[in-house]
Amino acid sequence: MDLLNAIIALSNFVLIPAVAYGSQLALGALGVTLIYGILRFSNFAHGDTMAFGTMVVIIFTWLFQSWGISLGPLPTALLAVPFGIAATAVLVLGTDRVVYRFYRKQKVKPVILVMVSLGVMFVYNGITRIILGPDDQRFADGERFLISARDFKAMTGLSEGLAIRTTQALTVVVAILVVALLFWFLNRTRTGKSMRAYSDNEDLALLSGINPEKVERVTWVIVAALVTIAGVLYGLDKSYKPFTYFQLLLPIFAAAIVGGLGNPLGAIAGGFVIAFSEVGITYAWKKVLNYALPDSLAPDGLVQLMSTDYKFAVSFVILVIVLLFKPTGLFKGKAV
Amino acid sequence: MRTFGLFALVAVLILGTGLLQSWNAALLILNMGLVSAVMALGVNLQWGIAGLFNVGVMGFVALGGLGVVLTSTAPVSEAWAAGGMRVIGALLLGAATVIGAVLVWTRIKNGLLTAAVLVVGFFVYRWLLDPGVEAIEAINPALQGNLGGLGLPVLLAWPIGGLLAAGAAWVIGKTALGLRSDYLAIATLGIAEIIIAVMKNEDWLARGVKNVIGLPRPVPYEVDLQNDPSFVERAAGFGLDPTTASTLTVKLGYSMLFAVVLIVLLVLAQLALNSPWGRMMRAIRDNETAARAMGKDVTFRHLQVFILGSAICGVAGAMMTTLDGQLTPSSYQPLRYTFLIWVMVIVGGSGNNLGAVLGGFLIWFLWVQVEPMGQALMGLVTSGMADGSALKAHLQDSAQHLRLLTMGLILLLVLRFSPRGLLPER
Structure with a gap:
């Protein structure tokens, strides 16, 4: 029995990865929830918007690397993020102008807008694959570890190592900053307040003289920033592949719905709920239990509840359970 | 008239492929077009007639494929002896656990007890399943390592595949x-992704x-066919060499079978659409509340049409x-098997069975032919560039x-300028 080592192993394999993954999901889910709250439809092109933003960042990262610009221990990609956000903002604003606005004017049913977003998804998908191809790309550089497992062992003398990758630390820090900024914007600024008013009650907001066009434009720009940052963080932490980003749609939507669609706070909570359950259920607990339990109780098998290939099943099951028992999500969401 | 014209256009496109490219290519397009048309009919029943938004088509298509393996391959008797009963028992126990948990929840309304049933059931299930799976997968893993199927004729697999999908849909x-x-x-x-994940990872199954x-x-x-003298003679009578003649005959055989299925389903779907049942479904789609007020059981009808x-x-x-003659779980991609079918239904005309069939053929034709067109276009765009330049190779x-982009554009254009599709609902 060795509780300290058990805690270290738990943090190393479950807590830290889940916190990083949860932050990425939360940023993605915030985008989904904002679009749902203000533009009032579920955007199926979200994952591919993410892929597009990340692609632009990757291209700029390569450009900077070829110029010899770097951020030292931090990934060069951070320098490229503003360009990615700008390009994505142009893309989504253009899409909104050319595609979505027409349907908004007609006040079509939300499900038609979802259908339209399927078409947009195809187009984005084609664009990203034509420009950068469908393959894996790695673009992380700089220092790999904040603390490596070996240093940690040398420092503490424990038999378990605790590794914190730079990308994981960076993910959490950036996510906190972005979320703080977003909430400050939504709660303190005039535009942010008008966005919330528009989301709560469209007619009343229009009567009070809020300009819907402006609200919608600002929303798209914020969403572009959120998805690009989320996509870059995910790509740095794991790797970039357009199809993986498309598949992220499921956990991201699960996070947004579990938290309550249209509720930003819920999106963050949902992201962490989904991430912790995914990592927790697909992790083989043998090591942690070996430390935590007396020798006589130590497990024989891997104590892995489900193989990692079923991680989608986890987010899905949580989604269904929440929807069955609390249809508006953990935090009160809105229903269109 | 419009219907006839558009179907004639599809026929011309396919015949044109035959004349300009090869008859084998044309028959390939025709065969997959027939299959796509059947899928589009299914989606049209759900979306066009009942207004249900199902984006898990891929999962049901994959289950149909699984049905073929489970029906038509020969059973692996060693595997059955090694762990067949154990796995079946574990699956039954798993199902019993879920049913038990649902019963506990609905009858006793005790959350803790429900959770306990689930947790205990899960561990007993894994304890029962894992050794069985290991034993089965150890048997001749290079060729088998699964339980095999029932060894029945492959045509029976089609209704059985439908039944599997229906069960999942329920x-x-x-x-x-x-x-x-x-x-x-x-x-x-999500369900579609899970079905694919199960098919990829449960080696004992398929x-x-x-x-x-x-x-x-x-x-x-x-x-x-090539070794059959009378076939070679008849082929020579048409002026074909035996190899081409045999491939064409086989493909035509499939076309006939698929056409029979499509026609039967189309006739049934048309009869259903024009029956009181069809009118009721459309009434539910157009105004659920009103239909419910008229005493229609909306939930049950939705379930019914979803399963169908x-x-x-x-x-x-x-x-x-x-x-295809093979089941490759990793080839199932949502863009190809779910969203492409949706494009077919929307472009063809949701709510109109003939429209869905037309969309199936037309979009499938484009899906196949956009690629060579894209190559030609890129060839044109890059013709001015120096040979061997990186940009040219990349483009x-x-x-x-380009085909993804094209499909997206087609969908957006149709939704914008002809939202009811090429053949609107009457």
Whole structure:
């Protein structure tokens, strides 16, 4: 029995990865929830918007690397993020102008807008694959570890190592900053307040003289920033592949719905709920239990509840359970 | 008139492929077009007639493919002896656990007890399942390592594939149909991914990513035809060499079988659409509250049409796997098997069965032919560039991705300028 080592192993394999993954999901889910709250439809092109933003960042990262610009221990990609956000903002604003606005004017049913977003998804998908191809790309550089497992062992003398990758630390820090900024914007600024008013009650907001066009434009720009940052963080932490980003749609939507669609706070909570359950259920607990339990109780098998290939099943099951028992999500969401 | 014209256009396109490219290519397009048309019929039943937003088509198609393996391959008796009963027992126990938990929840309404049933059931299930799976997968893993099928004729697999899909649809419908439309979409999207994950990882079932190849065929093999003197003689009578003649004959055989299925389903769908049942479904689609007020059981009707539509997708999936002669779970991609079918239905005209069929043929034709067109376009764009330049090579490589872009543009254009599709609902 060795509780300290058990805690270290738990943090190393479950807590830290889940916190990083949860932050990425939360940023993605915030985008989904904002679009749902203000533009009032579920955007199926979200994952591919993410892929597009990340692609632009990757291209700029390569450009900077070829110029010899770097951020030292931090990934060069951070320098490229503003360009990615700008390009994505142009893309989504253009899409909104050319595609979505027409349907908004007609006040079509939300499900038609979802259908339209399927078409947009195809187009984005084609664009990203034509420009950068469908393959894996790695673009992380700089220092790999904040603390490596070996240093940690040398420092503490424990038999378990605790590794914190730079990308994981960076993910959490950036996510906190972005979320703080977003909430400050939504709660303190005039535009942010008008966005919330528009989301709560469209007619009343229009009567009070809020300009819907402006609200919608600002929303798209914020969403572009959120998805690009989320996509870059995910790509740095794991790797970039357009199809993986498309598949992220499921956990991201699960996070947004579990938290309550249209509720930003819920999106963050949902992201962490989904991430912790995914990592927790697909992790083989043998090591942690070996430390935590007396020798006589130590497990024989891997104590892995489900193989990692079923991680989608986890987010899905949580989604269904929440929807069955609390249809508006953990935090009160809105229903269109 | 418009219907006739558009179908004539599809016929011309396919015949044109035959004349300009090759008859083999034309028949390939025709066969997959028939399969796509069946899938589109299924989706049209759900969306066009009942207004259910199902984006899990891929899962039902894959289940149909699984049905082929489970029906038509020979059983592996060693595997059954090694762990067959154990796995079946574990699966039954798993099902019993879920049913038990649902019963406890609905009858006793005790959350803790429900959770306890689930947790205990899960561990007993894993304890029972894992050794069985290990034993089965250890048996001749290079060729088998699965339980095999029932060894029945492959044509029987088509209805069985439909039944499998219907069973899955029942489970999904029971849990998810009460949800709002976009929640249902997310739920079906998730289910489809889960079905594919199960098929990729449960090797004992259908060998997972090791794929099942050499599935039995309902039509003769090319080699047998080529060795048949009377066939060679008849081919010579048409002025064809035996190889081409045999490949064409086999493909035509599939076309006939698929056409029979499509016509039967189309007639049934048309009869259903024009029956009181069809009018009721459309009434529910157009105004749920009013239909409910008229005493219609909306939830049950939704479940019914969800199962029917999914079963049709399952049949189409079984047909497709039979045509391919192999089951490769990793080839199932949502863009190709879910969203492309949606493009077919929307472009063809949702709510109109003939429209869905037309969309199936037309979009499939474009899906196949956009690639060579893209190559040609990229060839034109890059013709001015120096040979061997990186940009030129990159652009030519990416020509294959133009088809996604094209499909998206077609969908957006149709939704914008002709939202009711090429053949609008009457």
